[in-house]
Amino acid sequence: MSSQPRYFQQYPHADMDELADLIAELVQNPITIEDSDHKLIAYSSHGDSTDPARWSTIMGRRVPEKVLTRLWKDGVFQELLTQDDPVHIPAKEDIGLGKRVAIAIKRSNDVLGYIWAQEVNRPLTSEDDEILRQAAKAAVSRLIQRQGKRKAEEQRRTEFLWELLLGNHSSEAAIRQKAENLQMQMPATYLICIVEAAGARLDQYLYPLLMRDKLYWVVDGAQIILLIGRSDAKKDEWDGLVKKVEQFLADSLSKLVTHASEGKVIAGYGRAYSGGYAQIVKSYKEALHAVKVKKLFPRETEGIHGYHQLGIYRYLLQLKKWEEEEGYHNERLDKLKQYDRDNQTAMLETLETFLDAAGKMNVTAQLLHVHTNTLGYRLRRIEEIMGIDLENMNQRAALYLELKMAKINREQ
Amino acid sequence: MSSQPRYFQQYPHADMDELADLIAELVQNPITIEDSDHKLIAYSSHGDSTDPARWSTIMGRRVPEKVLTRLWKDGVFQELLTQDDPVHIPAKEDIGLGKRVAIAIKRSNDVLGYIWAQEVNRPLTSEDDEILRQAAKAAVSRLIQRQGKRKAEEQRRTEFLWELLLGNHSSEAAIRQKAENLQMQMPATYLICIVEAAGARLDQYLYPLLMRDKLYWVVDGAQIILLIGRSDAKKDEWDGLVKKVEQFLADSLSKLVTHASEGKVIAGYGRAYSGGYAQIVKSYKEALHAVKVKKLFPRETEGIHGYHQLGIYRYLLQLKKWEEEEGYHNERLDKLKQYDRDNQTAMLETLETFLDAAGKMNVTAQLLHVHTNTLGYRLRRIEEIMGIDLENMNQRAALYLELKMAKINREQ
DNA sequence: AGTTCGTTTGTGAATATACACAAAATGCGG
DNA sequence: CCGCATTTTGTGTATATTCACAAACGAACT
Numbered sequence: 001m002s003s004q005p006r007y008f009q010q011y012p013h014a015d016m017d018e019l020a021d022l023i024a025e026l027v028q029n030p031i032t033i034e035d036s037d038h039k040l041i042a043y044s045s046h047g048d049s050t051d052p053a054r055w056s057t058i059m060g061r062r063v064p065e066k067v068l069t070r071l072w073k074d075g076v077f078q079e080l081l082t083q084d085d086p087v088h089i090p091a092k093e094d095i096g097l098g099k100r101v102a103i104a105i106k107r108s109n110d111v112l113g114y115i116w117a118q119e120v121n122r123p124l125t126s127e128d129d130e131i132l133r134q135a136a137k138a139a140v141s142r143l144i145q146r147q148g149k150r151k152a153e154e155q156r157r158t159e160f161l162w163e164l165l166l167g168n169h170s171s172e173a174a175i176r177q178k179a180e181n182l183q184m185q186m187p188a189t190y191l192i193c194i195v196e197a198a199g200a201r202l203d204q205y206l207y208p209l210l211m212r213d214k215l216y217w218v219v220d221g222a223q224i225i226l227l228i229g230r231s232d233a234k235k236d237e238w239d240g241l242v243k244k245v246e247q248f249l250a251d252s253l254s255k256l257v258t259h260a261s262e263g264k265v266i267a268g269y270g271r272a273y274s275g276g277y278a279q280i281v282k283s284y285k286e287a288l289h290a291v292k293v294k295k296l297f298p299r300e301t302e303g304i305h306g307y308h309q310l311g312i313y314r315y316l317l318q319l320k321k322w323e324e325e326e327g328y329h330n331e332r333l334d335k336l337k338q339y340d341r342d343n344q345t346a347m348l349e350t351l352e353t354f355l356d357a358a359g360k361m362n363v364t365a366q367l368l369h370v371h372t373n374t375l376g377y378r379l380r381r382i383e384e385i386m387g388i389d390l391e392n393m394n395q396r397a398a399l400y401l402e403l404k405m406a407k408i409n410r411e412q
Numbered sequence: 413m414s415s416q417p418r419y420f421q422q423y424p425h426a427d428m429d430e431l432a433d434l435i436a437e438l439v440q441n442p443i444t445i446e447d448s449d450h451k452l453i454a455y456s457s458h459g460d461s462t463d464p465a466r467w468s469t470i471m472g473r474r475v476p477e478k479v480l481t482r483l484w485k486d487g488v489f490q491e492l493l494t495q496d497d498p499v500h501i502p503a504k505e506d507i508g509l510g511k512r513v514a515i516a517i518k519r520s521n522d523v524l525g526y527i528w529a530q531e532v533n534r535p536l537t538s539e540d541d542e543i544l545r546q547a548a549k550a551a552v553s554r555l556i557q558r559q560g561k562r563k564a565e566e567q568r569r570t571e572f573l574w575e576l577l578l579g580n581h582s583s584e585a586a587i588r589q590k591a592e593n594l595q596m597q598m599p600a601t602y603l604i605c606i607v608e609a610a611g612a613r614l615d616q617y618l619y620p621l622l623m624r625d626k627l628y629w630v631v632d633g634a635q636i637i638l639l640i641g642r643s644d645a646k647k648d649e650w651d652g653l654v655k656k657v658e659q660f661l662a663d664s665l666s667k668l669v670t671h672a673s674e675g676k677v678i679a680g681y682g683r684a685y686s687g688g689y690a691q692i693v694k695s696y697k698e699a700l701h702a703v704k705v706k707k708l709f710p711r712e713t714e715g716i717h718g719y720h721q722l723g724i725y726r727y728l729l730q731l732k733k734w735e736e737e738e739g740y741h742n743e744r745l746d747k748l749k750q751y752d753r754d755n756q757t758a759m760l761e762t763l764e765t766f767l768d769a770a771g772k773m774n775v776t777a778q779l780l781h782v783h784t785n786t787l788g789y790r791l792r793r794i795e796e797i798m799g800i801d802l803e804n805m806n807q808r809a810a811l812y813l814e815l816k817m818a819k820i821n822r823e824q
Numbered sequence: 825a826g827t828t829c830g831t832t833t834g835t836g837a838a839t840a841t842a843c844a845c846a847a848a849a850t851g852c853g854g
Numbered sequence: 855c856c857g858c859a860t861t862t863t864g865t866g867t868a869t870a871t872t873c874a875c876a877a878a879c880g881a882a883c884t
Contacts, residue, residue, distance in 0.1 A: 312810045319731075345830090357805070362869085370832080376873090377831070381830090392723075392770065393768055398724045400805065757861085773842090774839085783864080784841080784863095789861070
């Protein structure tokens with residue numbers, strides 16, 4: 001440990017460009033330093049041997065999207081975010097990226113930036129890794145101020161997103177203007193997605209995914225609210241976007257269930273809209289509705305996340321409200337409940353299972369662990385007690401709705 | 413014809429009591445004259461041989477309810493209302509009614525009252541029938557004035573009913589007071605029933621039934637609106653009342669379909685309420701809703717009349733309204749419609765039939781006149797095209813609702 | 825203890841459904 | 855006209871459903 005030389009102690013006042021040059025000299029390879037948003041901060045000046053990726057980064061003062069996307073996809077950033085050590089990255093010729101080594105510049109868990117060492121003049125050894133480790137440490141103090149600015153900008157972005165979500169905006173033009181000022185690229189087609197997990201720091205766990213898909217998000221208590229979109233306005237953008245969200249959720253939820261308490265992770269998303277950001281409010285409300293319904297009917301809505309997939313549950317809360325306003329009360333269900341109480345039976349459970357199983361006898365019987373004939377008998381009794389006809393689709397559907405409605409209060 | 417003597421021409425100025433005595437003298441039997449509401453107008457004075465029914469009628473100045481109910485049930489009044497001739501009525505000992513002959517006093521088709529001849533001193537012959545015929549004619553002019561009063565009272569009753577139906581009433585106490593003033597016996601439990609027939613004079617055709625069940629009613633265009641109730645406040649009054657209404661409708665509709673154009677007779681009724689007449693408004697609205705839905709879905713709601721039996725159709729109009737407010741549009745259904753247009757197929761019809769048949773393959777196939785395997789193939793295609801799973805009850809029910817909702821506009 | 829009632833399970837036969845596979849029939853464009 | 859894809863119908867088999875009927879079970883009542 002202490003036998004290692006302290007490479008950067010003798011240059012305490014070097015600025016970032018000087019630091020880049022210093023590292024480059026030590027590892028004898030071109031160096032690039034970026035902030036956490038992959039904007040170029042500094043780069044070593046001498047070597048002329050470089051690759052298209054570095055060239056583009058310097059010319060555009062930011063790492064090209066193509067490269068970033070690929071590195072997120074390949075899990076490079078995921079590694080960088082979780083490790084304190086340099087990561088060796090093989091060449092990816094198709095995006096003009098030569099072999100290189102990278103390390104994240106971190107303060108505790110916050111990523112302030114990255115140092116990239118291209119591996120072109122000579123291979124980088126474990127000694128060079130140590131150099132990069134120390135360089136990353138040396139860069140921290142110099143990046144903190146910059147980080148402060150970034151935080152302020154993020155704060156403004158968050159506020160802007162809240163405005164969009166709650167509909168506190170003046171005009172479509174004003175929204176576009178504000179987005180441009182904040183350097184936010186608003187997608188042509190978008191939707192709002194909500195992920196809720198009880199005891200987990202959502203933004204931390206999801207950070208890699210959020211960066212990979214370049215999402216805008218705000219955290220609200222146990223919920224993280226995401227604006228997910230696509231800029232390319234294809235014909236069937238709707239389906240594409242839904243697939244993207246489902247993919248994102250599959251990734252997120254599999255990641256979260258390991259961290260958060262089991263079964264406490266809920267996700268929902270609203271419909272996709274395009275043309276005009278005023279609709280964000282609607283998509284947000286729909287996403288909230290989806291989450292609310294999923295809490296009320298966890299079993300029934302298992303595997304469903306989208307508002308458009310909710311089926312009857314999309315109507316249920318409103319219908320329930322309407323029933324209450326109208327003073328309508330279903331006596332038939334009460335009769336069955338009363339029968340269950342009087343006779344210690346499980347007719348209601350039988351009925352619900354039967355309806356949930358779409359009227360399939362064998363499925364229902366198996367779920368209830370009873371003989372098929374028992375089920376047949378019970379259903380006949382239920383028809384007698386309630387005075388209904390389960391063969392009739394209208395009555396069956398109405399009963400299904402009423403049954404689920406009746407569960408709302410009980411299960412809350 | 414002209415050979416018949418004119419029994420009453422020589423007494424043009426006799427009042428009703430004198431007329432009763434005159435008839436009694438001619439037929440040598442006790443005579444009672446009532447108005448159309450069975451209130452006593454006059455009765456012959458001499459004979460002391462009489463039966464409990466006549467005795468009660470004179471003492472109460474009205475025919476006892478028990479007797480009226482029985483005569484309506486036995487179809488006696490139905491005969492009296494349709495015939496211009498006297499009707500011979502066998503004795504009904506159980507209600508204290510001896511053998512007698514009755515005739516309706518009519519002006520064109522309006523019944524002004526009745527003349528009853530008890531058959532106790534001697535049997536009544538066909539000559540007596542002619543006497544009664546002439547007596548009924550002679551009574552007409554004397555009853556017209558009384559009829560005028562009755563009409564005015566009926567007018568006030570009608571206005572009062574409209575007030576109740578539309579909710580233009582001040583307080584429960586005021587309602588009771590007004591009902592008492594109008595001599596209306598308001599039932600403890602009641603509901604509103606509507607019968608609609610395109611080209612029929614409803615009140616005329618239904619008159620016997622209306623009288624039999626002692627209903628209050630108003631006519632509104634092609635609709636007749638009925639207040640149906642029961643005074644006896646038993647425990648399960650609800651079911652009893654519903655049975656009464658269903659019986660009434662069975663009788664009414666079978667009578668009306670012969671008169672009105674086929675399939676144009678619609679009936680609906682609201683829920684039963686008790687305690688407080690303010691609820692009449694609700695029952696009326698529910699009855700209107702039932703009629704509206706039955707017009708939109710004649711096939712689906714065949715045999716259903718009660719609001720409480722509407723099943724999903726009770727929600728459908730409301731749901732449709734919400735969908736429109738939300739700007740929600742079901743693309744899946746559109747996809748299927750488009751497919752039908754593109755390929756000259758009948759997937760939508762297949763789906764609807766399948767859902768209506770509660771998912772029974774053989775029933776559906778028979779209804780569509782196709783092979784079972786054809787149906788299986790189509791359903792598989794439908795699942796592919798719409799991207800749904802027909803085994804899933806949630807999706808099936810939601811689809812059912814959306815399908816019926818989509819029909820509302822089209823079939824209006 | 826025996827009886828009654830509602831419930832559960834069993835048996836068997838007729839009918840319905842699910843699935844795979846094959847053969848017609850249909851309709852459309854080359 | 856043919857080839858091609860889609861749709862419809864037919865065949866066969868395993869499995870499910872429906873129905874009638876009977877036996878067994880358990881809780882409540884007398």
